Amino acid sequence: MSDTLILTPDYQPADFLPLSVVDWQTCIRLMCLDKIKPVHMYEDRWINSPRLKLQLPSVAVTTDHFNFRKGRVRYSRHLMYVRDLFTCQYCGEIFTAKDLSIDHVTPRCEGGKTTWENCVTSCRDCNLKKGHKKWRPNNQPYKPDYYALAAKRLELPIQVSHHSWLPYLTLGGKTAKKVQMRNH
Numbered sequence: 001m002s003d004t005l006i007l008t009p010d011y012q013p014a015d016f017l018p019l020s021v022v023d024w025q026t027c028i029r030l031m032c033l034d035k036i037k038p039v040h041m042y043e044d045r046w047i048n049s050p051r052l053k054l055q056l057p058s059v060a061v062t063t064d065h066f067n068f069r070k071g072r073v074r075y076s077r078h079l080m081y082v083r084d085l086f087t088c089q090y091c092g093e094i095f096t097a098k099d100l101s102i103d104h105v106t107p108r109c110e111g112g113k114t115t116w117e118n119c120v121t122s123c124r125d126c127n128l129k130k131g132h133k134k135w136r137p138n139n140q141p142y143k144p145d146y147y148a149l150a151a152k153r154l155e156l157p158i159q160v161s162h163h164s165w166l167p168y169l170t171l172g173g174k175t176a177k178k179v180q181m182r183n184h
Contacts, residue, residue: 002045003161005168006036007061013168014062016150017079019158024056036060040164058162073146075116077102082152083144084121089137091126099123105141107132116143 004027006020007013014020022030028047030036031054038057045056073079080102087094089103103122106112109132120137122130144152158169161182169179 002042002056002058004057005059005161005165007039007059007168009062009065011039011061011168016153017073017082017146019153019169021161027057027060028054031057031060034063036062040162042162058164059168073144073149075114075119079144079149080116080119081121082149082156083116083142084139085152085155087121088123088126089120089139089141090122090130090135092138093123095123101127103127103130103137105137106134110134117141 003021003023005013006022024045024047027036031038036057038055038060040057040059041055042058047054047056078097081097081100085094086097086100088100100121101124102114102119103126104112104114105118105120108114112118118141120139120141154169158179159182160166160169160179163181166179
């Protein structure tokens, strides 16, 4: 089946980190509970039951505003990769998540903590070469806020299930640069 993009009542994605997408089962459940209303439909995707036939929404909007804090960002490996745009902060090459690691600028053996301000994205080769030494990363590590990370997320490829998502993939007037359509 296909995913549904969930928008807030002001027609903005509920989140970019990751993009606010739900699977078809969750979408149908939310529709039955009147938590979302369809905006766009998949032309060729239907849900059938003995008593009901529903067209699957590609985009839906929530019926109520919900309290979503977009100021504070929790530290995580994936968000670290987003902050650094999947780029090794020592050699400058771009990698996939499986080929990256997190490096402590001040090594843990010297009291370095696992924080936004002390960690950078590193390829496995550079991380191995660096070991417990102190190397200067290409970019100084920093603690991003939600909006900075969401803007960075728009610079990375976004997997889109349906063309109806495209008008909604903006943040403050900035549109996603790389959109990849999923094949079904």
